[in-house]
Amino acid sequence: MNLNTVIIGAGISGLSTANFLSKKITNFLIIESSDKVGGIIDSFESEGYTCENGPNTVLNNNMGVQELIDDLNLSEEIIYPDEQGVKNRYVLLNGKPAKIPLTFYDFFSTSLLSFFSKVRILLEVFIPRHKENTNVKSFISRRFGSEFHDKLIVPFLTGIYADDTKFMSAKHTLKNIWELEQKYGSVIIGMIKMKRKSKPKIFTLLGGLSKLTDILKQKFDDKILFNTSISKIEKTSDGFNLIINKEEKISCKNIISTIPTYSLSSLIPDNKLKHLLAKKDYIPIDVFHFGYDKKSLKNKIDGFGLLTKPQDNKSFLGILYSSNIFKHVSGETNFLFTILVGGKRQRNLCKKNPKEIENIILKEINSLLKINSKPNYIKHYRWKRGIPTYDLSISDLIIEIVRFEDENPNFNIHGNFHKGVSVSDCILNSKNLVENKF
Ligand SMILES: Cc1cc2nc3c(=O)[nH]c(=O)nc-3n(C[C@H](O)[C@H](O)[C@H](O)COP(=O)(O)OP(=O)(O)OC[C@H]3O[C@@H](n4cnc5c(N)ncnc54)[C@H](O)[C@@H]3O)c2cc1C
Structure with missing residues (x-):
């Protein structure tokens, strides 16, 4: 198979790259090692709840995101939160939720x-x-x-x-x-x-953010090779040979990698970069979804959610009040919380039995939010390698990526580990890559 471009990975970085690239060329293929698209974007619907194991919202803060929405005709389907309902965000003060100051007046009057x-x-x-x-x-x-x-x-x-x-x-x-x-x-x-610009809005889609990657999957259905592993990438005189599924060979002029560093390190034909990619650390996160019958919540749950700091001694990093952000995620009668656990602060929690963590955080949340009832819905998901770290060594990695791309102008290294972790950063980087290189 002789192709112009191979995109490796069908997460949002790979699929949005395909979207922008398709306006310039058609002779490309996307190689995905798993059996599904979306990567970290991972929504599911069950028992009347719509849950997100990965990102809960996308910020429409750049031209790439808007162009993608327009290309996929999604303007009518996008769901924005009720601004007033999610205005307040909370941290803990002496063990109790306290509003984060938002206005000048709040700032001077806050006891935080x-x-x-x-x-x-x-x-x-x-x-x-x-x-x-x-x-x-x-x-x-x-x-x-x-x-x-x-x-x-x-x-x-x-x-x-x-x-x-x-x-x-x-x-x-x-x-x-x-x-x-x-x-x-x-x-x-x-x-x-x-200059004051209008505040960018966050959004989701009915059915969750996987809808976005599912629509992209439909658009590029005939161009995605699922369950395909690349065992080797070899440089040739006019591009690259990729050995897939141990024996088949694909030749292409350009490669766009969007896969995590731990996958790319074994494929990249460059020893210095290989070493730095392999060293990159990813932070584990456990995600819990707790649903409650609304009637059983005696106290009003206000705002977007609550975040903790180490001194609070809580076993969770933050709680999203998901039903306040997007009402449809739990229907009229239920209320959904999404809880993030672990992170660098409590890595070890993400090795424990999920049931054990569930019991601990349920106790903490019930006490904080004064909930006396049991959830009617509980789900858990573990990201062993969730979010790439952006520590001070990132500068060395970026220097090596730039050096490698200068020496190999047809091998482009994209993904969420060096130019921004948010979905909107990934989409903007896809647009910029295609505009600058194709
Ligand atoms: C718990 C959590 C919550 C988050 N919340 C938010 C949020 O609210 N808003 C926000 O903007 N961002 C959020 N993020 C960050 C954001 O979701 C990710 O940074 C972004 O989705 C990454 O997309 P990607 O395409 O670069 O990588 P990935 O989604 O990791 O996609 C990479 C793809 O490559 C495939 N792959 C891997 N190895 C190979 C290989 N060798 N060959 C072929 N394919 C391969 C994978 O299967 C995957 O499909 C969150 C992240 C996490 C973990």
Whole structure:
């Protein structure tokens, strides 16, 4: 088989690349090692609940996402949350849920931060910009004080990366904030000077986010090879040979890899990069879905959800109040919570028997949210390697990827481990890759 391009992996990075590439060429194929599309995007419906084992929402914050929605004619099918219903987000203060301040007035009146901390935050405008990259803990503590870091930034970033701020690269995980600091010398001044754009919205689809990858599957049905493993990639004079399923050979001019580092490391024909890819760490996450009869919830469950920090001593990283975010996920009579457990903070929990964790977190959640009843629905999913870490060594990996791509201009390395972890980052990176290289 002689192809122009082979895309490896049929997650959102691979499928959205196929979408943009299909506007330029038709002679391509997608190779997927499993029997399904979507990768980490993994929705399921059962007993009247719609659950997400992977991403719960996608942020429509870039041209790539909008173009994909338009290409697939999804504008009418997209479901946005009720803005008021999800406005409030909570962290814990002395063991009780406390609203994260959102407005200027809330910020000054909140008891989450001490008076000293509020003054310290305002002093940020006088702190010189960083000359080199550092970790998130040191970046935020230096600019805004350690109380702000410990009480608000830690829970917030845990909800996205499940990582430890001591190890996370500020430049790569706080990209916008880092850029404001570098450009204006102060994040606060940068935010004031920045032109106000309308706030991007999060969305899902009826049936869950897998609907998005299922529609892409239908679009490229004849171009996806499922259950196909690549045992070797060899360079040739005009491209590459891929040995699949141990014996068959596929020749192509271009490769776009969208697979995780631990899969790519065994295939990449470059020793230095192979070593760095193999070293990359992924953070485990357990996801629990608890459904309750609404009538049994005596207290109103308000807002988007609740996030924890290490000092709270809870066994979960955060709870999404999924039915507040998207009403349809549990129907009229039930209420769905999605709970994230583990992360860098509690890696060991993700090795325990799920039933054991379930009992622990049920107790904690019932006590926090004052729930006296039992859930009528429980499901669990374990991601042994969930989210790639973005620690300070990411710069070395990026340098090696750029070097490798310069030496092998037809081998493109895409995926969620070096240019942003969110679904919207993956889609934007697909669009940029196709526009720049094809
Ligand atoms: C629990 C959790 C919650 C999240 N929540 C959010 C959220 O709310 N919003 C958000 O924007 N993001 C969220 N994310 C992040 C986001 O979902 C992922 O970063 C994104 O979906 C990754 O897509 P991808 O296509 O790059 O990789 P993947 O989804 O990992 O896809 C890679 C594909 O390649 C295949 N593959 C692997 N090895 C091979 C091989 N050798 N040959 C062929 N195929 C191979 C895999 O089977 C898979 O289909 C979350 C992640 C997790 C784990």
